[in-house]
Amino acid sequence: MSDHRDMAALRVEGLGKRFTLHLHGGAQLPVVTGVSFSVAAGECVVLGGPSGAGKSSILKMIYGNYLAGEGSVIVRHEGRMVDIAQAEPHLVLEIRRRTMGYVSQFLRVIPRVPAIDIVAEPALAAGLDRDAARARARELLTRLNLPERLWQLPPATFSGGEQQRVNIARGFAGDHDILILDEPTASLDAANRQAVIGLIGARKARGAAFVGIFHDEEVRDQAADRIIDVTAFAPRAAA
Amino acid sequence: MTAPDALLEARGLAKSYGGRMACAGVSLAIREGEVLAVVGESGSGKSTLLNMLAGRLAPDAGEVHYRMRDGVMRDMARLSEAERRVLMRTDWGFVHQDAAQGLRMNVSAGGNIGERLMAIGGRHYGDIRAKAATWLTRVEIGVDRIDDKPTAYSGGMRQRLQIARNLVTSPRLVFMDEPTGGLDVSVQARLLDLIRGLSADLGLAVILVTHDLAVARLLSHRILVMKGGAVIETGLTDRVLDDPQAPYTQLLVSSVLAA
DSSP: OGGGGGGEEEEEEEEEEEEEEGGGTTEEEEEEEEEEEEEETTOEEEEESOTTSSHHHHHHHHHTSSOOSEEEEEEEETTEEEETTTOOHHHHHHHHHHTEEEEOSSOOOOTTOOHHHHHHHHHHHTTOOHHHHHHHHHHHHHHTTOOGGGTTSOGGGSOHHHHHHHHHHHHHSSOOSEEEEESTTTTOOHHHHHHHHHHHHHHHHTTOEEEEEOOOHHHHHHHOSEEEEGGGGOOOTTO | OOOTTEEEEEEEEEEEETTEEEEEEEEEEEETTOEEEEEOOTTSSHHHHHHHHTTSSOOSEEEEEEEOTTSOEEEGGGSOHHHHHHHHHHTEEEEOSSHHHHSOTTSOHHHHHHHHHHHTTOOOHHHHHHHHHHHHHHTTOOGGGTTSOGGGSOHHHHHHHHHHHHHTTOOSEEEEESTTTTSOHHHHHHHHHHHHHHHHHHTOEEEEEESOHHHHHHHOSEEEEEETTEEEEEEEHHHHHHSOOSHHHHHHHHTSOOO
16 A cells, blocks of 8 residues: 555655644644645545544645644656655746645635636646637536536626535636545535536546545545545644 | 755845844745745834845845756856846836835836846837737726826826836746735725735745735735844745734734625
8 A cells, every 4th residue: 555655646744733723822732743634536535533633734744734833745747756845936827837736614705806717727737728728627617517608797796505516616617636624615505516526536546645634424435535534643642 | 955946045144233133043945936924013024035045135135046947056156247127127026115115207108117138129109009008908098198207196197107017028036025014905905906906927936025914814915023133934925814823813813804
């Protein structure tokens, strides 16, 4: 199993995080320590454990959104291995454009930009021309059952579930080899949860690696090749 | 010494006013196509820094180097006056918070845009006017307003005109000082969207001074946090805003009301 090392799309080694709350007397909040696992191309690894165990923080460190306190996040980016924890900002952004995508729980709405362009943006960034990017956006929005009358509207006024489908479509619109999913299906109904499982399966078949958090057991069991219990990375109680 | 990919690089920039240190030895580099936000409260030294970077204020100490279009890195202090003028009129832009500072208020909108073209040798009236019209359209101002003076424009339109005036010469680096400050929120959103689109389409490098963290999040790739004239934190924009490390950055981020 650990023989996937050479084929790993992503390898996390000794990753750790603690927050220092300077506004609260410098209180220390240890989150995780010694997080190590790897994800092969075409594999979906799901992080399990109770809420507050640090699952989301691990995903954010992998994406470079949180600073890694210790350890490394090695990503296969255009044929070479890069440590996100050490990479310069411009390289992290390049990796996000080309190699690693992220689907959050909520859409960050950009004023005035219509849904279809929000979805098409990662495809443009990946190098598709405007027509091809929009075609891909239309296909994804169709698969996720977003009514066509909404496509040209900015999602600010959409329902939570509609916004989240725009968010997921956006997350899948790039050509990323690694996708990070932070509870993407939390606000979706059963049909759309199945649509997301379908999208994950199709991308896995094309060699994409996934790391995700899914609270919904049905989704988790269908999507996961492997579940990693993050309580194993809990900092010692003495901290 | 020079970062190989830097478009502009500053080292040890310092300025004090009557014994008060406004900028205390700031070094930074920006790459081509990169949007860098300089954030901090009023009095943090961010505007002083911007003005020194843009050659509008002489530093007490420190250097600014810029990669000219021929690829050669030049010390701005050693440029001839003629070279400086050409640089500022073509390869650089400066967008002021108060559009009246960046526009000629008694010259028509078309004239405001055309002036930068004439400064670099544009002579053909028809071409200049056509280019001005194109740029008015790009910044969402009706071409029928081309002969109006900015005094007849709303605040948001003036700001968009100022941007058009700056971008008409295809600069590679644009300095912006609180470009959305003082505008209504709805007007701000439109302007932000425009700046975001243009900087991405044109591959502009932008050094943006703002006290508004939401503006920094929307527009910038990287953030530099200033306090008391010094840089106290820098990094990828979403990393700095979502996982701030310095005590002052934590205070800034936690002081914002989430809408």
